[in-house]
Amino acid sequence: MxxxxxxxxxxxxxxxxxxxxxxxxxxxxxxxxxxxxxxxxxxxxxxxxxxxxxxxxxxxxxxxxxxxxxxxxxxxxxxxxxxxxxxxxxxxxxxxxxxxxxxxxxxxxxxxxxxxxxxxxxxxxxxxxxxxxxxxxxxxxxxxxxxxxxxxxxxxxxxxxxxxxxxxxxxxxxxxxxxxxxxxxxxxxxxxxxxxxxxxxxxxxxxxxxxxxxxxxxxxxxxxxxxxxxxxxxxxxxxxxxxxxxxxxxxxxxxxxxxxxxxxxxxxxxxTLKARLDVHQENALRLTDFLMEQPETIRVIHPALEDHPGHTIFKRDFSGSSGLFGVVIQPVDDIALAAMLDSLELFFMGFSWGGYESLIIPYDINQHRSVTPLKDNGVLLRIHAGLEDSGDLIDDLTSGFKRLRAARLT
Ligand SMILES: Cc1ncc(COP(=O)(O)O)c(C=O)c1O
Known part of the structure; x- marks a missing residue:
């Protein structure tokens, strides 16, 4: 049969x-x-x-x-x-x-x-x-x-x-x-x-x-x-x-x-999945390098980085990484955060990631956790590295950090 x-x-x-x-x-x-x-x-x-x-x-x-x-x-x-x-x-x-x-x-x-x-x-x-x-x-x-x-x-x-x-x-x-x-x-x-x-x-x-x-x-x-x-x-x-x-x-x-x-x-x-993912991956890793150098950064959360707690398992099981990752920056108020984010030229503040465009959003994750709360004292930003030129993305974030610093001083 x-x-x-x-x-x-x-x-x-x-x-x-x-x-x-x-x-x-x-x-x-x-x-x-x-x-x-x-x-x-x-x-x-x-x-x-x-x-x-x-x-x-x-x-x-x-x-x-x-x-x-x-x-x-x-x-x-x-x-x-x-x-x-x-x-x-x-x-x-x-x-x-x-x-x-x-x-x-x-x-x-x-x-x-x-x-x-x-x-x-x-x-x-x-x-x-x-x-x-x-x-x-x-x-x-x-x-x-x-x-x-x-x-x-x-x-x-x-x-x-x-x-x-x-x-x-x-x-x-x-x-x-x-x-x-x-x-x-x-x-x-x-x-x-x-x-x-x-x-x-x-x-x-x-x-x-x-x-x-x-x-x-x-x-x-x-x-x-x-x-x-x-x-x-x-x-x-x-x-x-x-x-x-x-x-x-x-x-x-x-x-x-x-x-x-x-x-x-x-x-x-x-x-075009492979062509796109290769660029998402590379751009995300360039952004992590940039972010790690910023004095406001507490930690960059990306499993392809050696200091990530799951890196060994990630390296064993995954053959690459995509464009979505996190960064925790020192605590800032909403005025300083808005100074940084509102005037970004290339990064949009949007939830649904995976498109060709770069995104950034602050996220209060602990309201969605019951067993493993995030212990860092800071602001978690989720970043999606899009397909733009990575140098342009870094320039955009550099301006954002400058505005953040200026707002923190006032
Ligand atoms: C990991 C993950 N799974 C599933 C979904 C749900 O997808 P959709 O927006 O198509 O319902 C999302 C949406 O953000 C997601 O991030």
């Missing part, structure tokens, strides 16, 4: 002749089948709700022919599948599901895995809306949410309960960039009925491969680096073989769907 799993395997072997190639090559080619579309390089954008069936037999059988059967716009079209195939290949997964935002991807993965009475362990340093999701959606459903220190490693075993069903990770942690020892955690839970979920938005599949470290499900805010141009909201859940059908089914039940134009933008963005 041809099961769904077998069918997907067959599709993968047809659609993935690229898997053996280097990532830059795959980024340029995955999801493209020009000779199926009269030579047009990019996959066509299918705007579709109604799908016409050829005849009664087609009407009765098409849906059963596998996950790639196009029967209803909401369940995806070749536009959707081209993007999902691309991300599945990049992460080394079995199948992917696109949804309307990164947070929706987190919600989908957790809701498809958990039921009332279950226990979930969540890294304390997760993207803050995950905590809100736990407190306002999961907890009222009698799902027990417990936050853990992201540096816990194999000792996570001591937190496991009979009813633990999910361990949720994000590494580096949001705003404070703690590194999780992912293999230690996946090993600790491997012989139990526990699914591990990892938010890989920061590193992208270019720099970290969670599934190869034993993780079951990877989520991405496509909104960030995969899209890369600050013009779309989208998320994706990449599953291993054991979890795919369950998440896919739940997605169909709740009616998540993404508009084809957004998927097209994401697919277009992903083509």
């Amino acid at each position: 041809v099961t769904l799993t077998h069918h997907l395997f067959l599709i993968r072997s047809v659609y993935y002749p690229m898997s053996a190639k280097k990532i830059a090559t795959r980024l340029a080619h995955l999801g493209n089948h020009p000779h199926e579309h009269q030579g047009v390089i990019n996959p066509p954008v299918y705007h579709a709700s109604t799908i016409a069936h050829k005849n009664l037999d087609d009407l009765k059988t098409r849906r059963k022919s596998g996950a790639r059967a196009v029967t209803y716009g909401r369940d995806g079209t070749p536009t959707t599948f081209a993007f999902e195939d691309t991300v599945t290949d990049l992460e080394g997964g079995f199948g992917s599901i696109t949804v309307s935002s990164g947070l929706a991807a987190i919600h989908l993965s957790l809701m498809s895995l958990l039921k009332p009475g279950d226990h979930i362990l969540i890294a304390d340093t997760v993207y803050a809306p995950v905590r809100n999701l736990c407190n306002n959606v999961l907890t009222p459903l009698n799902i027990i949410c417990e936050f853990y220190d992201p540096t816990i490693g194999a000792s996570i075993e001591s937190l496991l309960r009979k009813n633990t069903r999910v361990v949720y990770m994000e590494s580096p942690g949001s705003h404070t960039f703690e590194i999780i020892d992912v293999p230690a955690i996946t090993n600790a839970v491997s012989d139990r009925d526990i699914v591990t979920v990892f938010d890989n938005t920061w590193a992208t599949p270019l720099f970290f491969k969670p599934l190869s470290h034993g993780v079951d499900i990877v989520i991405h805010a496509v909104t960030k680096y995969l899209g890369g141009h600050s013009d779309l909201m989208m998320g994706v859940v990449v599953c291993n073989e054991q979890t795919f059908s369950q998440v896919r089914r739940y997605c169909s039940l709740i009616g998540q769907s993404v508009a084809p134009d957004d998927i097209y933008l994401a697919q277009r963005g992903i083509r």
Whole structure:
């Protein structure tokens, strides 16, 4: 019998002749089948709700022919599948599901895995809306949410309960960039009925491969680096073989769907992921050098720096770093901070990072922590190094620090 799993395997072997190639090559080619579309390089954008069936037999059988059967716009079209195939290949997964935002991807993965009475362990340093999701959606459903220190490693075993069903990770942690020892955690839970979920938005599949470290499900805010141009909201859940059908089914039940134009933008963005990430990485590291020299700096928080507490694990598991990092500067009042930030020319104050532009925001992280409060006495600034010239970015920050100093003296 041809099961769904077998069918997907067959599709993968047809659609993935690229898997053996280097990532830059795959980024340029995955999801493209020009000779199926009269030579047009990019996959066509299918705007579709109604799908016409050829005849009664087609009407009765098409849906059963596998996950790639196009029967209803909401369940995806070749536009959707081209993007999902691309991300599945990049992460080394079995199948992917696109949804309307990164947070929706987190919600989908957790809701498809958990039921009332279950226990979930969540890294304390997760993207803050995950905590809100736990407190306002999961907890009222009698799902027990417990936050853990992201540096816990194999000792996570001591937190496991009979009813633990999910361990949720994000590494580096949001705003404070703690590194999780992912293999230690996946090993600790491997012989139990526990699914591990990892938010890989920061590193992208270019720099970290969670599934190869034993993780079951990877989520991405496509909104960030995969899209890369600050013009779309989208998320994706990449599953291993054991979890795919369950998440896919739940997605169909709740009616998540993404508009084809957004998927097209994401697919277009992903083509340049490596070219962009190489520049984000380099610019961020140049900015860290600059920031470390400023007298106001208490510490720069970037896992690629040797003094970062998680640097050894980072070097072992990651093959590069992206453009997002933190710096703690000496305590300043809002007037001095505004003098520095309000007149920056190139750095915008915005939350959603991963686009081509540089960003800077002050952040009071401790309101989003229950186990690992930030102990530094200072102002935490989160910086996203965009694709601008690094010298221009440094000049902009230099002027900002001058204004800060002048304001502190008055
Ligand atoms: C690490 C991380 N994961 C997920 C998300 C959510 O993505 P979206 O904004 O697409 O909902 C964000 C957004 O900032 C994020 O920083």
